[in-house]
Amino acid sequence: MVPVSALSEDLQAKYYKQKRTETGIMPEKPESENQDKTVLKYGLKGVKTPFENFSQKEREEIQQWIELLEEWHGERSRRKDKTEFDKVFVGHQKYINP
Numbered sequence: 001m002v003p004v005s006a007l008s009e010d011l012q013a014k015y016y017k018q019k020r021t022e023t024g025i026m027p028e029k030p031e032s033e034n035q036d037k038t039v040l041k042y043g044l045k046g047v048k049t050p051f052e053n054f055s056q057k058e059r060e061e062i063q064q065w066i067e068l069l070e071e072w073h074g075e076r077s078r079r080k081d082k083t084e085f086d087k088v089f090v091g092h093q094k095y096i097n098p
Contacts, residue, residue, distance in 0.1 A: 068093070 004012055051059065072089055079085040 004015060076082055076085055
């Protein structure tokens, strides 16, 4: 088992392209008048499942992720250096939630 981060950028790109193809998430160029910016949007082909259809344990995990994302978004919106904050936040979460 080799971590993806240990691969070269070309191999990482190839790996992620393969994973996007497998999961049905393919990059699409947005229709825009301004063609100078290269922005991709990802369309996810998935099934919408009502919250009630999940088990109690799954609902608790979903709620935990929602709270974590809200905390991250709230803190991140107040920061100037968002990239640096992301690294600190992820490191902190890995420490407190191994």
